[in-house]
Amino acid sequence: MLLNKTCQVLASADAFSFHAEIMFDQVLPPEVKVQFADAMDFAVQRPEELAIDCRSDLGAKELWFNSDTLTILDSPHMGLLNPRGAHDRRRNAGSR
DSSP: HHHHHHHHHHOSEEEEEEEEEEEEEETTTEEEEEEEEEEEEEETTTTEEEHHHHEEEEEEEEEEEETTTTEEETTEEEEEOOOOOSSSEEEEETOO
């Protein structure tokens, strides 16, 4: 019931955002369990804007979408994609 109500509220909202703290384990050889943490910020502005920023013990990634361009930053790499097919570019974030 609560999940259904939450989904209805988010589906009808023009904009929303949230912050999440995420903990996860990895088992490394030889049988050593290591705990890592992520912090994620997620924002939606309808109809066509999205931003996700994820920072973790293992690295960082960012994603932006604004009506016609999807940008992904996985430093030092950046990818740009126009979903309507106009262009697809990949480049090193440190170079122009």
